[in-house]
Amino acid sequence: MMIKGYFAPVLHSHLPFVKHPEFDYFLEEHWLFEAITECYIPLLKNMYKLHNEGVDFALTVSITPPLAQMLDDEHLMQKYEKHLEKQLELAAKEVQRVKGSEYENVANFYMHLYRSSYDFFIHTLHKNILNGYRFFYDLGKIEVITCGATHGFLPLLAVHEKAVEVQIAVAVAAHKKFFNKAPRGIWLPECAYYEGLDAILKQNDLEFFFVDTHSLVFANPTAVNGSYAPVYTPHGVAAFARDAESSKQVWSSKEGYPGDFIYRDFYRDIGYDLDFEYIKPYIDPEGSRVFTGFKYYKITGKSDYKEVYDPQAAFAKTAEHAQNFHFNREKQFEYVAKYTDKTPLIVSNYDAELFGHWWFEGPEFLYNLFKEIENHKVFQAVTPVQYLQKFPQHQIVSPSASSWGDKGYYDVWLNGNNDWIYPHLHMMSRRMESLASEYENSANYTQTRVLNQMLKELLLAQSSDWAFLITTDTAREYSVHRTKEHISNFNRLYSMIAQNQFDIDFIEKLEYKNSIFNFIDFRIFKR
């Protein structure tokens, strides 16, 4: 049977670097723990399932350098293991608490879920999530790509272009460190592109990146195959555009599959619902209620009325939705192929955390989707590298500056609430560049340590997450705090260099706490 099209699913996995060794429990570290349990482990487990069943699949996964660093961090992984043990303890208590009630099936489901996650983490992954990704990367089933070093919003850092060059160069180096090979592609943070960025990507041997749909529609000239084929930029890097239609089918909580009433309700969680004294050992020790991951209800409908969740029925529903998604892609290919000169390509980009965390059953949907693709063989799942090998010739255009954020441009990361960040970031870059030249030949051990730590503080301050969270008014206080912390640290270290007086205790504290990218050398900032 002739292939009607190619389908490139892409999952962007990212969390900001959060590590607080000074606390036994730190709420924001649980962003990582929740993502591991609900997203990364279920995705990997489903990949193993496909692999063991002999089902072919192709998936592109971006794992950002901060996420890779955290997943490789011994301190954080020890904390995660303890977290899983606490979850198992809570699961056992829940089984007893709801025994004989209509919730019993759900409690047993969670008991099994956490037990199997624990076993998978300990015995299959050997306490390192990256081992799972490395396995499928080396097998060629997934293409792991990199991102900005700390997910910096590159167009706004480009006022000082060296900052962008360093974000990319460090990202490539981090990828090599964590995956033992050079990345072939990159997920631009927030899919944010500006004209000229492709030159920096090319310098770093990156072959492809992703943009939002309008970047190719408003390209110069417009992409004649729309989002249904990649283009080459003036510097010869391939740009793939997000397909809006397939994105919407999964992303939208109203029209998309995750909003189906049978799926698990995200918001109702025993961390908020149960008696405080009962749940106290499993939430923030300071008393703030948080999500525990134990959720007993299905979406049910649009009112507050909720019915008990049925995991087996919900997981079965993903097979139906996978069939529907497959059916719609087939129709989409048939329609578009009438007008495109190439066998069309659909690129579906999603935040990885959508699958499993927000849409609890999402990883099962992906598993079923790959099975559908294998069964029907009317279109084929590919990675960008595989597609470019099949079809190496494409139109050359200059993609339009854009992002995948709300309204499509840079508003989310630059507005009246967060614009105070940029004068600091630009000045820090300027100072870093100046110091990198001045101390290039320094053999002074302490100076080198301080300058390397300054670069880490700069990179951490550049994370787009802080500006994003301030705009969305989510974890706003923490985001402001983190931004100011890294700026303050950088300035204090700068003063030490300027005065040639060093506070070793302070330097050691920062090296332990903000321990990202221990391989970097400040000289990378030299012009």
Add this chain to the structure above:
Amino acid sequence: MDKDFIASTLNQNDSFSSHTHLLEKNTPLHTKQEYQISQSYGVDRVCLMSVNVTTVHAYWEVTQDLLARHGLNKAQTLHLLLKNEQNQCVASYETTDLIAKHYFNVPAKKQNLYLDMGVYDKGKFLSLMRSNKVTTFNAQIIYPSQSELKWLSKKGGLKQVLYATMMHFSLGMSSKHYKDEIAFLEKFSNLDIHNGSSSNMQKDS
């Protein structure tokens, strides 16, 4: 504690809805340490950044040393002239603030802009410093030349392809210009917009 307890919680309002999928709303800060950062770096600079198709953002810092070198006092009115490649002023702003910011409205077209910051002395503009250059966003379809199009798109389905690319697009961006372009395509491409869908967006096909 039993199922009745859980049932009783059904009437509680959930105030922790989040659209970020992962992060919880404004949880209290777990560290008491506060960081004070100065707004001034003691350098003269003016910086320009694009925000969206109709907005650019500027920030600046002017030291008293710079003003003194030009014989100006700190209450001097400063003028920020936003200029294009032809050095024509497309927008301007006046201020006496030495460290501040401003958002400029600009025409929705792709152009190269920079800021010229200075003072007026006897009607003549004295430039104190200039910003970096920025390129604003393109939000219009730029068609290939006819010969290019013939060579690139053998089936001649450019408008249909663009329409198929754009018709479901509403999540990442919703700029007026994008909608204008869709309207443009609907008008000139002889497509039936209701039959243009390539797939069924309903969940139950």
